[in-house]
Amino acid sequence: MKYQKINGHDFYNMVVNASNRLLEESEYVNALNVFPVPDGDTGTNMSATFKAAVKEIEGLNSMSIAETSKKLAKGALMGARGNSGVILSQILRGISKGLEGKNEVDAIELAIAFKEGSNAAYKAVMRPTEGTILSVIRAAADAAIDTDVKDIVDIMDVIVTEAKIMLDKTPDLLPALKKAKVVDSGGMGLYIILKGMYDALRDDIKAEIRDIKPATAKMQGAQGTEDIDIKFGYCTEFIILADASKAEKFRDDITPMGDSQVVVGYEDVIKVHIHTNDPGAVLAKAVKLGELSKIKIDNMREEHREVLLSKEEYKEANIDDSAHFEGEAAVEELEQEKKKYAFVAVAMGEGITNIFKDLGVDYVIEGGQTMNPSTQDIMECVSKLNAEHIFVLPNNKNIIMSANQAAEIADKDVRVIPTTTIPQGITCVTMFNPELEVDENVENLKEAREMVKTGSVTYAVRDTEMDGIEIKEGNILGLIEGKIKRVGESYFDITEEILSDMIDEDSELITIFYGEDVTEEEAEEFAEKIEEKYEELDVQCYKGAQPLYYFLVSVE
The missing domain is CATH 3.30.70.250 (Malonyl-CoA ACP transacylase, ACP-binding)
Structure with a gap:
């Protein structure tokens, strides 16, 4: 097929086909995760984000490419999950800006729109890193701007070709990718999307949205019904x-x-x-x-x-x-008295969720590793809260961008405390002072999270080598602040080892959260051993019931 111009119908088929392709390949994209831990979720996040975007245009039937792209961008914005999903939503937002006011576009106008998508993605990231999805969209957009082809199919061919060339270069730009012998997972997700758009146009595919719903985060209020x-x-x-x-x-x-x-x-x-x-x-x-x-x-x-x-x-x-009364949340909103402060936190595991609720967090979104909540999930919690100031605790580095995006579009004062671990979030809630003004609280909570050292213990999902450490599938991994520090066969031994690495002369408190694969008796016996080893420190042990991680530990 040849196209001198494309309209809203053409664009609809392109993005729907792309969404279907990404859905098919999402597990493959997940498997490209650099870390050998069981929480690689880039493919899941990007697919869920793009699925939310195309769901927004389902049944639209508009000839206007501006209208189609605007609704697509809105769907992606609200459905964005994880850092890769947020960046993807910003790419679509930029493309929509480039298509604004147009019923149809030619090759040059489409190239300009892709360049707007690249610019928007770079602006969304505070410290852009090359060798990622950003490099792939930039290379594809620049190639489209520089080419003199006039047919839309041909320019999409250029975009896809350059995206693949840059994707293959990502290991040369990021040493971690080269060591793991993989390309960037976010870049691969974007390449699949671009290839799906190209194939739909080239082969005249009339795509239908696959009716597969992504997993949604479970929201819980402070009391159930x-x-x-x-x-x-x-x-x-x-x-x-x-x-x-x-x-x-x-x-x-x-x-x-x-x-x-x-x-x-x-x-x-x-x-x-x-x-x-x-x-x-x-x-x-x-x-x-x-x-x-x-x-x-x-x-x-x-x-x-x-x-x-x-x-x-x-x-x-x-x-x-x-x-x-939403699901298990059961929050009475009628005539609800406005309060000064409210909290939303993200948690994984029934025990950790209950701890947050017991500490007074208004809403706990059950998510985290493998299931990052979307901007929409966070917005739903925010919309139900009648408070002057709302604090959001992401408790995972891959959720911070979605939380920030929710804060930007909310019509309330939402403050994101960039907690990257569960223990950081719990410490922040504990140290919160309702008597202080909001800005002072923000500063105090950011300082409080810095007091917490966090370790985690999980298992390797594949063979690899990282920082000179040889790792075999099934090995127990001990991570400190997200970096693999210990490898062994026993999760009790590895937990003890990373605690030893974390404790120093200023340490006062050790907190242990045991996962769903550890029994209460095992956890209590282990905690007693740690108490005997560190008699001068306070040791607390809680049932976290978190999946994938045998132990989450913190030292303060």
Whole structure:
């Protein structure tokens, strides 16, 4: 086929075919992950992002390429998952800007639009790295600008050819890719998209959107709607103005009095959270240590009954309650009193999710490794919160860009604290001071996350060599701040080794979150061993129930 110009219908077929191709190849793109850990998700994120984009134009049937591309960009913006998905959404946003006001375009105009896509992608990244998806879109766009071909099929051929040439060069630009003997996964995802667009035009493909829905993040509010048996009825929170060294002994003292206890000490402050049936007894023990402040006691049974009653009243009144009771979130929005601060956090694992909720986080989006929430997922939480200032804790470096994108388009004051690990997020919530103004809190929370050293223990999904370390499939990997530091056969030994690497003379607190593949008995035995080894440090152990990672550990 030959095309001197393409319109909205042509562009529709191009991008839908591209989406279908990427969906087919998403696992292959995932497998290009440089790190041999079981959370390579670039293909999944890019495919979910592009699928959200084409879903936005489904049934549009517009001859205008401007209208089609604008809606496509909007869908990608809201559906963007992970860093690769956000960058892809910005490429589509730039292309849409280049096509603005046009019903159809020729080869030169299409080339200019691709250049706009490249420019937008580079602007979206604070420190652009060559050898990535950015290099691939730039090379493709520059080649389109420089060529003198007039046929659209021919210019798409140039774009695809140059994209492949640059993709093959990515290992020369990034040493990590060369060591792993792979090309950049984001660049490969983009190449598949461009090739799909080219094939649709060249072969006159009338594409139909594959009806396969990507996995969506699960959002949970602070309370569920199910009729549950609440063993300990009073959520009790307060601060003790006392020496932080007393925190461990106090935690042991109140452990028999309830559950969900979190006791954290920092300098001359001890922050306490516990679910108990006798708040008075807990406070009586606390006041012996020092002056009490910020006491907050909530009757969880009463609150739960009110939520259930409100839901039942809605049903009896024949009112569609979907806007007020979303899945398990069950948040009553009618006449909700505006508060000063609210929190949204991303977490993986039932135990970690519960910890965030127990600490007062308003919404927890269940996601993280292998399932990055989209900009839309974060926006849905933000839209339900009636607060002056909303803090978002991504708790994963691959979610920060989606969170920032949500903050930019929200009509509320949303502050993203760029936490890259679960322990950083938990520390930030713990150290939050509701009495401070928002800017001071932002600075304090950013400083608080820097206090946390994070380690993780998982397994290798393939053979490779990294930084001179030989790794075999199935090996246990110990990572510190995302970098592989230890390799072995036992996840208990590797966890102990990375803790040894992380602890220094300033360390005071070790926190252990055990995953779904570790039993409670094993975790408790391991924690006791660590306590004996580091008698001078406070050791806390929690059920994280996180997938893929046997242990997440932090040192503060």
